[in-house]
Amino acid sequence: MKKTTFLGAILLVLGLALPAVPANAAGEGAEAHQQSWSFSGPFGTYDRNQLRRGFLIYKDVCSSCHGLEYISFRNLSEPGGPEYSEDAVRALAAEYTIEDPNAEGGEREGVPSDRWPDPFPNEQIARDANGGALPPDLSLMAKARTISQDFPWWALNYFTAYQEGGADYIYNLLTRYEEPPADVELEPGQYYNDFYGIIAMGLPLADGMIPYEDGNTPETLHQYSLDVSAFLQWTADPHMVSRKQMGFRVLLFLVGFAILMYLVKRRLWRDAH
Template sequence: MAGMAGMAAPSEHNLAEPTHFPINAPKEMDWTFAGPFGTYDKAQLQRGLKIYKEVCAACHSMNLVAFRTLEDLGYTEAQVKAFAAEYEVQDGPNSDGEMFTRKALPGDRFPSPFPNSAAAAAANNGAVPPDFSLIAKARGVIRGFPTFVFDIFTQYAEGGPDYIHALLTSYDQQPPAGMEIPEGTHYNPAFIAGKSLAMAKPISDGQVTYEDGTPETVDQYAKDVAAFLMWAAEPHLPERKQTGFQVLLFLALFGGLLYATKRKVWANVAH
């Protein structure tokens, strides 16, 4: 999934050229973690982790996410330790002052597949694949008036996952006649920064096997990895929502008590 930030293509400014991006706005999806009482589906997060490992990790790091946090997805400590050991990380210096590589431990973070950004750009048509730690919070399409007003009351915060899903499922569309797509880039009407980007279509139907019988389609893959990336960006989202509800409930009760106290104290005072 190299270069989700991608590389915008220069415009030729003819009649078929778009004047805004994305060309097609993301569709608002039905996420389990949406709304004031939303929570994560651990089975979906596990499938999303599988997508990340088998597809995305070839180009994208998650250098803010530690392996030990995967226990939140329902894995045991032993499973997390075994999962981490499948990766290698750089450590050191040793007693000779040299850096060395070793198998990752649960306390380590998901490593980058490239030694540096220059190597990453050279391997991806000049575009450095962004780190995925916060991608679900860093990406999203601005929703104009009056939609953003309603978002305040519905607590819509799923713009990132909606965008990721839209981007991954929009590759098979063809550009309008007359629109020129620069060589080495790929048309995607859901891309937020241009008409095409450096990342080629990263996944196809049946590419990743699900052991739980979930449909192995691009649409499902996109939903699962988008949900996983949302968890990576905000792992304590359900707890935050629960705390927020408790605070609002407390404020409502406290406000009611204050009002009742005020009425009692001033009941016999002449106005």
């Protein structure tokens, strides 16, 4: 009887957990090409140089259509991120004009505390400029999307601090453009993405499109996609590194505290028998 109850409890837990399987927006069972990320795992951290390259791609390409609503200029100088100097962030912010009803003329020069400006004044103008499609804000995209995984791999994510689901989603979206199959008809302004399906955004990146200052990093679609995906993972979770460090300290404290309590218990009860 106890064995039957135990098995029933296991099946109930699995039944409740199964609906939580991550699924990508394509929803057609598209297989994702998973990448190796520096920030994956419980001890993973962001690669500062990769974040800087990713920011360059966002700034030069993505920002013409997509905003970063939840990111301020000053976030770019915070520990665990791209870590630009305060002077560099101040100079970057000054390149943008910020709408401010309290400023003379209703506009002023940007400062580090300002949020990243939206590329369009309002939603209607954004749709008009993109054939009716509304470009999504990218600041939380790596949290809002993920890839499909089969059981039991998705269950292991809870124990391995899996972080790259959103980054893998973005990477696959950027690298899987191709000619549509014969049975797929595209309307004007539509494109085919093997991972996503029919999409209103054309291929945004291509080999050799953006020069990297270091001269060593490959200037390829693959590398561009890795870098901007990592950057968008950071915008969605800018405090990941400090959170992992705090979690590790807490675990060390709990282990040490448990050992101390065990030793105290043994000392208190050593004469009880």
